[in-house]
Amino acid sequence: MKTVDVIIPAYKPGEKFIRQQRMLQNQTYPVNRVIIVNTEAEFLDRDILKDYANVYVRDITAAEFDHGATRNLGVSLSTADYFLLMTDDAVPKDEKLVENLVRMMEGDDLKQVPSGKDGGSYGDATASDKVEKNCKIAAVYGRQLATEESSVDEKYSRNFNYPDRSFVKTIDDLPRLGIKTFFESNVCCLYRRDVFDELNGFPNHTIFNEDMIYCSKMLKAGYASAYCAEAEVLHAHNYNGIQQLHRNFDLGVSQADNPEVFGGIKSEGEGIRLVKGNALSLLKKGRIFSTIRLIWISACKYIGYRLGKNYKKLSRKTIMKLTMNKHYWD
Template sequence: MPKSKVGLFIPTLNAATVLPKTLAVIQQSDNWLYRKLVIDSESTDETESLAMAAGFECRTISQQEFTHGKVRHWASEILSDCDYIIMMTQDVQLTPNAIRNLIMFIEQYPNMLVAYGRQRVDMHKGSIFEYKARLFNYPAHNLVKTKADIPELGVMTAFSSDAFSIYSQPKLREIGNFPDDINFAEDNYMAATGILKGFEVGYCADAEVKHTHHYTLLGEYQRYISIGKFHRQNPWIQKSFGRNESAGIKSVFSEYGFLIKKGYWYLIPYSTARFGAKFLGYKRGQY
């Protein structure tokens, strides 16, 4: 059992087709949770009724008002009596012990702002490229990252993911909580802020979820426009942690090596096209 009061939060929008499996696993972990909250963006399906049937408190935010920062800021305020708050997205598939392991991990570190879990790809829905990207970003061993790791890890020091993460509520408030106006990469923003304030960012490889997107070339291009725009609006992150392009170059050569090793060398042209779409999108977002 946790030593602390833990809240769990999911922002939702028309999630009725993906929620049932996730809610079933969450209910198996109810003895680890003090409160459960959904903030829904005016769904037109059964999202809210499914969540309430699973014991969630439900609130509504208009789609016009929604930002990724604002909805998480609001969730933190609603769950103000909790010591920790788990952030999830509606499309994450939890493994049975993921919630327990993530809670037990962060409770070991009194100076940790946030810890995030390991993400894997459902290969029935995803691609070999997404599988490799998850291996690159989510290794098999735990990490505790601090400001001292910036020379070695660069921008990856501030890598985190609110697809499945847990925040210390007191530390979240100490750094000002989520900004209402941030609508992309709020997890990166908060992790970077926490690192520079002297807090730790953790990664728990034993808290595993499946999270699959299977982006097309156009999808990658559009996503990286958002990433480029985020870094244009927050230049202090790259100034403090190093250029984002450096991590991108490492990712390119890592993926090429992986494809050759696994016998997928014939996919290298498409891999190159994917990186080209990301690069062009990123550069467009910066201007």
């Protein structure tokens, strides 16, 4: 049996983190160690972890945090065959999260399957899509489910990005899927440690999208990425428009800084398709206010993204007002 460690970057973890830790201790597939890379020691209550003998905490400062380097640090503290990266607010829906991820990683059937009832953001698979995938799966990401706190539009986007059927992606899917080929969210993602080391892990200095950057390297090296719809976590954010602007500014910066990954691949079309589908769904339900909110949120996302893509034309003062990750610019 392959060993699995769970690695969690944490910052001011709350009630969801407590539930997450409880669920990780009750998995049907045993978790070897839970490694928490915690930003600022004062913000983590150690008492909530005292009953868990397999939990290890490494504290770092806010100035040391980096989306790539912090996760690489966590991986360096693990000796497991596989490691599961999670965020501190992603709660396993049931006790079979790890089991389902490992099953997908080690499965022999690597055939492409339709991604959902309506195809989700991956489109309906045709007969030609259902070809044998001969690449070894090197990472498996799970399905993120909306929660009661999710807005109506977020519930739609969760279903759009995380459909109800599993599939496998290789670099051959790039012409069909575009930017979604590299989508592999490490809110909940299981990785092969040997492949991760072979590819030198995440970039050590990145503002965002470390998971997509790594997935790009992985697929280009001849490995496959899998999505496991049966591995489910509860994960919700209810960002307002200004928060989305800041978040998408950093997303745009990451794309501008990594042209070898994102250059020549348009990502706006995917967002437009999501907004159109979401708006139509809301209007059919008579949710006028929610539709207006969606338009506002979407506009903020787009403005932030375009500003981020063109950040080199902006003053440092403007950049510091727009970014979420101020230490990145130190």
